[in-house]
Amino acid sequence: MPTDHPPLPIALTMGEPAGIGPELIAMAATRRNDAPFFAYADPALLSARAKRIGLDCPIVETDEAGAAEVFPRGLPVVPLTNRAPDQPGRPDVAGAAAVIESIERAVLAVRNGQARAVVTAPIMKDVLYRAGFNHPGHTEFLGELARRHWQDEARAVMMIWSDTVAVVPVTIHIPLADVPGALTEDLIYETGRIVARDLEARFGIKAPRLAVAGLNPHAGENGALGSEDGAVISPAVNRLRAAGIDVRGPLPADTMFHARARAGYDAALCMYHDQALAPAKALAFDEAVNVTLGLPFVRTSPDHGTAFDLAGTGKANPSSFFASLSLADRMAR
Known part of the structure; x- marks a missing residue:
């Protein structure tokens, strides 16, 4: 007779050792009502951090194949080659190798059929930069890993998702002064196409509705306040519409995020990082989840920093870490 097999677990990354990532993983392990997961981490660090905050969190060292089996008995941890010190609040470049190894191995576990999604704990990019990390952020690094392991040329797209609002920055980790030059019709079109596709495929939203923000105040006021809205954004919106996507814009960003406006779209495309993340964090700071679209694997992360x-x-x-686990479980199904 056929037997029921447990679902593949979700792979968690350790995040910045000096931040709250290790204790968020321990908190999730004590909740025990999520889909099975395991962490790529330094077991000594997780054990020390759990004790430091008074959590009874048994650490069970395992490999990927045994993670789902040991999940009911404690927190399955696949040990890293690199160690990470338990020194909360005091980031040290010595822990950077463990952070990078954790991310790389979690993605590889999905590629090898040992995990079905990745949930990443927050990282401190400045620490990684000092260790030679040459990617602007998490999202861009995940795109590189997709190219490495899947030979997939799809572009990684950041979405901040919650039941309240979902936003996508078209440009991400670049200086504000560089945004106008970085915005192109093709970039906006490709971002919108990926968002619409993954909202349908990963979130089950039929005919997703997109709202596209203008770059300038009042979406350029017919060119009086800047030319980019008419010359770059509008043609991209027209191309998205011609491709069969339900899209509106460019819209004045200052009136896109009140409750009545949000009811008219499933995701808002914004032209730069803070135009997207400021309203998302104001409206849903504790529940928002960072989702990377456009990848051949599911990745979510809490929408906050290392604290x-x-x-x-x-x-x-x-809350945001728990929401990240739940959303990864939902998307991976």
Whole structure:
């Protein structure tokens, strides 16, 4: 007779050792009502951090094949080659190798059929830069890993998702002064196409509706406040519409995020990082999830940083991390 097999687990990354990532993983392990998961981490770090914040969190060292089996008994941890010190609030470049290894191995586990999604804990990019990390951020690094392991040339797209609002920055980790030059019709079109496709394929939204923000105040005021809205954004919106996507824009960004406006779209495309993330964090800071679209694998992450001031205190709010796990489970199904 056929037997039921447990679902593949979700792979968690350790995140910045000096931040709240390790304790968020321990908190998730004590909740025990999520799909099975395991962490790529330094077991000694997770054990020390759990004890530091008063959590009874048994650490079970395992390999990928045994993770789902040991999940009911504790937190399955696949040990890293690189070590990471438990020094909350005091980032050290010595831990950077472990952070990068954790991300690389989690993605490879999905590629090898050992995990079905990746949930990443927050990283501190400045620490990684000092260790020679040459990617602007998490999203861009994941795109590189997709190219490496899947030979997939699809572009990684950041979406901040919550039940309240979903936003996508078309340009991400670049200086604000560089945004007008980086925005192109093709970039906006490709971003919108990926978002519409993955909202349908990963989120089950039929005929997703997109709202596209203008770059300038009042979406350029017919050219009086800047030419980019008419010369670059409008043609991209027209191409998306011609491709069969339900899209509106460019719209004034300052009126896109009140409740009545949000009811008219499933995701908002914004032209730069803070235009997207500021309203998302204002409306849903504790529940928002960072989702990377356009990849051949599912990746989610809490929409907050390393919170060095809270690390090791047990006061970190795990809501966004829990939401990241739940969304990864949903998307991977």
